[in-house]
Amino acid sequence: MGANGGKGKMSSIRKVYFDHAATTPVDPLVLQEMIPYFTETFGNASSAHSYGVEAHAAMDIARAKVAKLVGATPEEIYFTSGGTESNNLTILGTAFLKQNKGSHFITSVIEHPAVLSTMKHLETLGHEVTFIPVDSEGLVNPDDVAKAMRKNTKLVSIMHANNEIGTVQPVAEIGKIAREGGALFHTDAIQTASKIPLDVSKLNTDFMSVTAHKMYGPKGVGMLYMRKGLTIQPLNFGGSHEKGLRPTTSNVPGIVGFGKAAELAVLRQEDDIKKITVLREKLINETISSIKDCYLTGHRTKRLPNSASFRFRFIEGESIMLHLDMAGIAASTGSACSTKSLKASHVLLALGLPPEEVHGSLRLSLGRGNTVEDVDYFLNVMPGIVDKLRAMSPLVK
Numbered sequence: 001m002g003a004n005g006g007k008g009k010m011s012s013i014r015k016v017y018f019d020h021a022a023t024t025p026v027d028p029l030v031l032q033e034m035i036p037y038f039t040e041t042f043g044n045a046s047s048a049h050s051y052g053v054e055a056h057a058a059m060d061i062a063r064a065k066v067a068k069l070v071g072a073t074p075e076e077i078y079f080t081s082g083g084t085e086s087n088n089l090t091i092l093g094t095a096f097l098k099q100n101k102g103s104h105f106i107t108s109v110i111e112h113p114a115v116l117s118t119m120k121h122l123e124t125l126g127h128e129v130t131f132i133p134v135d136s137e138g139l140v141n142p143d144d145v146a147k148a149m150r151k152n153t154k155l156v157s158i159m160h161a162n163n164e165i166g167t168v169q170p171v172a173e174i175g176k177i178a179r180e181g182g183a184l185f186h187t188d189a190i191q192t193a194s195k196i197p198l199d200v201s202k203l204n205t206d207f208m209s210v211t212a213h214k215m216y217g218p219k220g221v222g223m224l225y226m227r228k229g230l231t232i233q234p235l236n237f238g239g240s241h242e243k244g245l246r247p248t249t250s251n252v253p254g255i256v257g258f259g260k261a262a263e264l265a266v267l268r269q270e271d272d273i274k275k276i277t278v279l280r281e282k283l284i285n286e287t288i289s290s291i292k293d294c295y296l297t298g299h300r301t302k303r304l305p306n307s308a309s310f311r312f313r314f315i316e317g318e319s320i321m322l323h324l325d326m327a328g329i330a331a332s333t334g335s336a337c338s339t340k341s342l343k344a345s346h347v348l349l350a351l352g353l354p355p356e357e358v359h360g361s362l363r364l365s366l367g368r369g370n371t372v373e374d375v376d377y378f379l380n381v382m383p384g385i386v387d388k389l390r391a392m393s394p395l396v397k
Contacts, residue, residue, distance in 0.1 A: 013327070013328040014328050014377055015328045015330075016328060016329045016330065016370075016374045016377055016378065017330045017367065017369070017370070018329060018330060018331045018364040018365060018366060018370070018374070018378065019330045019331055019332050019363075019364075019365055020214075020306060020365040020366060020367035021163055021166075021191060021214070021306075021307065021332070021363065021365035022332055022365070023213050023214065023219065024213060024214060024215060024216045024217075024367055024368075025216065025367075025369070026216060026217065026218055026257070027216040027217075027260075027261060027264060029260060029264060030216060030217055030218070030257045030260045030261050030264070031257070033256055033257060033259075033260040034218065034253045034254070034256050034257040034260075035253075037055070037058065037252050037253040037256050038253050041054050041055060041058065041252075042055075042252075043055040043252075044249060044250075045058075045059050045249075045250045045252055046239070046240075046241060046249070046250070055250075055252045058252060058255075058256050059079070059250060059252060059255050059256075060074070061256075061259060062255045062256050062258060062259025062260075062262075063077050063079070063255075063259070064259075065259040065260070065262045065263045065266075066210075066223055066258060066259055066262045068262070068263075068266060069193065069194070069198065069210075069262040069265055069266055070189070070193070070198045070199070070200050070208060070210065070225055071198060071199035071200050071201060071202070072200050072208075072225050073228065075228060076200075076225055076226055076227060076228050077223050077224075077225060078223060078224045078225075078226060078242045078243070078245050078246060079221065079222070079223055079242060079246070079250065079251070079255050079258075080221075080222045080223060080224055080246060081220055081221065081222065081251070082211045082212075082213070082219070082220060082221065082222040083112075083114060083188065083190040083209050083210070083211035083214075083222050084114040085222065085224075085246075086209035086210070086211070086222050086223065086224040087112070087114040087115050087118060087157075087186075087188055087209050088114065088118050088235065089224055089232065089235060089245070089246070090155070090157070090186045090207045090209065090224060090226075090232065091105070091115065091118045091119065091122065091155065091157060091186070092118060092121075092122075092233070092235055093232030093233045093234065093235060093245075094154055094155045094184065094232050094233075095122050095125070095127055095154070095155075096232075096233035096235075097231070097232065097233050100154045101126070102126050102127060102128075102152075103127055103128075103152045103153070103154040104127070104128045104129070104130070104150045104152045104153045104154065105119060105122060105127060105128070105129045105130070105153070105154060105155050105156075105157070106129070106130045106132060106145060106148050106149070106153060106155070106156040106157070106158075106178075106183075107119050107129065107130075107131060107132065107156070107157045107158065108131065108132045108133075108134060108140050108158055108159070108169075109131045109132065109133055109134060109346070109350045110134050110138060110159075110162055110164075110165075110346070110347045110350050111157070111158075111159055111188065112159060112163055112188060112190070114188070115157055115159070115188060116346075119131075119157070130148040132144045132145055132148060132158075133350065134167075134350055134351065135351075136351050136352055137167060137298060137299040137300075137302075137351070138162055138165045138167035138297075138298050138299060138347070138350075138351055139167060139169065139170070139299060139302065140158055140169050140170070140174065142170055142173045142174050142177055145158070145174050145177050145178070146177045146181075149177065149178070149181040149183065151182075153178075153181060153182070153183040154183055154184065155183060155184045155185070155186060156174065156175075156177075156178040156183050156184070156185050156186070157185075157186040157187070157188070158171055158174050158185075158186075158187060159187060159188040159189075159190075159191075160187045160188065160189040160191070160192040160196070160203075161189075161191045161192045161195075161196070161303075161304050161307075162191070162298070162347060163190070163191050164297075164309060164345060164347045164348070164361075164363060165297045165298030165303075165307070165309045165347060165348070165351075165363075166191075166298050166299075166303040166304040166306075166307025166308070166309055166365075167298040167299045167302060167303055168192070168196065168299070168302045168303060168304060171185075171187045171203050171204075171205065172202060172203050172204050174204075175187070175203055175204025175205050175206075176204045178204075179204055179206075184206040184207065184230070185204060185205050185206050185207070186205065186206065186207035186208070186209070187203065187205045187207070187208055187209075188208075188209045189208050189209060189210050190209055190210060190211050190214055190222075191214065191304060191307075192304065193210040193211075193214065193215050193265070194214075194215035194216070194261075194262075194265035194269060194272070195215075195269075195272075195273065195276075195304055195305055195306055196273075196304070196305070197269065200225055200227070205225075205227075206226070206227045206230060207224065207225060207226055207227070207230075208224070208225040209222065209223075209224055209225075210222060210223050210225070211223075212254065212257065212258035212261055215261050215262070215265050216261050216264065216265075216368065217254075217257050217258045217260070217261030217262075218253070218254045218257040218258070220251060220254050221251050221254035221255055221257070221258045222258075223258070224245075226245075232245070234246070234247070236248070268368070272368055273305045276305050276306045276366050276367070276368070276370070277305040279366050279370055279371075279372060279374075279375050280305060280306060280307070280308055280366060282372070282375050283308050283364060283366070283375050283378070283379075284296055284308050286375075286379050287308070287310060287378075287379065287382065288310075290379065290382075290383055291312070291382065291383055291386050293312065293313035293314065294310055294311070294312050294313075294386075295310065295311050295313075295357075296308070296309065296310060297309040297310060297311050297348065297351070297353075297361065304365075306365050306366040306367065307363070307364075307365050307366075308363075308364045308365075308366075309361065309362070309363045309364070310361070310362045310363075310364070311348070311353070311357050311358070311360045311361045311362070312360045312362065312386055313356075313357060313360060313395075314360070314390050314393045314395040314396045315360055315386065315389040315390055315393050315395075316359050316360060316389075317333035317359060317360055317361045317362050318333055318359075319389050320333075320360075320362050320385060320386070320389065321333050321362065323385040323388070323389070324378075324381070324382075324385065327381045327385070329377070329378055329381065331362055331363065331364050332362075332363045332364075332365075333345075333361055333362060333363065344358040344359060345358055345361060348361055356395070364378070
């Protein structure tokens with residue numbers, strides 16, 4: 001019996017979690033670090049008495065750990081409620097500066113809704129936005145970014161790796177183009193933190209968003225890296241927390257947990273990447289070889305070490321997911337933020353895929369606790385599910 005359950009009869013069905021791109025379990029060491037800050041060390045970090053001083057000191061330690069994860073200084077880390085807030089804060093905070101009124105922004109068509117929706121909102125406020133296309137593997141061409149640059153371009157925002165297909169973007173090159181063109185560069189690194197080594201200087205980024213719950217930390221806490229010397233407009237007002245950028249009582253237990261998760265990521269990252277990449281390759285190669293009309297989505301090699309995105313012709317991903325769930329396997333049809341919608345994935349449509357193939361998508365994202373037995377169990381179960389669904393499909397001739 002491994003970290004994700006054991007084999008057995010229907011009464012003790014094996015449980016396998018292959019949806020780490022949606023969220024990850026909190027590491028026991030992270031939880032252990034957090035617990036005292038709910039009960040014993042419960043002070044408000046803004047209070048001047050000893051309880052507050054102790055809580056603030058814990059935040060300082062966590063800030064240094066998170067900074068180390070991305071190659072920044074502690075002073076460049078601002079804690080938020082998660083990735084969505086960090087993305088919004090960067091984009092809106094840049095646009096709302098007086099000198100940036102009616103300016104130009106650049107992003108890609110496959111960004112997370114936390115970026116895409118915010119950019120579309122900017123258009124209603126009088127700003128201009130260029131949405132860069134991607135190729136059939138989900139890659140942004142840096143030349144397209146260079147061609148889109150204008151004199152009034154204020155911010156370029158391109159995600160480090162896509163949450164649905166796992167394709168890793170050439171963000172260092174794009175960041176250089178933005179900088180040379182006089183614009184700031186933001187990358188949503190929510191899927192890459194702890195899975196790919198991060199260095200804000202090497203990536204030429206001015207802003208970076210990361211969230212804790214994608215890397216074995218708690219939900220409800222994230223961070224925004226903002227390069228020293230930069231200024232953005234706060235979106236909320238009421239206090240001096242996080243240097244006045246985010247005025248709300250600090251989530252001390254969550255921040256402490258985030259710090260511990262970052263510390264563990266730095267320690268375990270190299271071994272995790274090696275182990276999970278082996279499992280990913282087995283999963284991709286054997287799934288494609290054992291199931292007819294099954295295709296990998298996204299770039300074959302420029303991808304997250306834990307991500308495998310497939311599409312199966314003639315059947316729907318929602319049905320596949322439900323049958324996998326009945327077999328004890330948790331997977332996704334795409335982004336966890338949009339799987340309850342019947343709309344076709346904007347990411348997969350952007351690759352030029354026909355809608356009927358888009359609806360047959362399945363995302364598998366591995367994690368630290370997965371084993372080769374988990375992969376073997378999926379490979380044993382999946383062909384039967386596909387055969388059953390295709391037997392009922394009116395699309396099969």
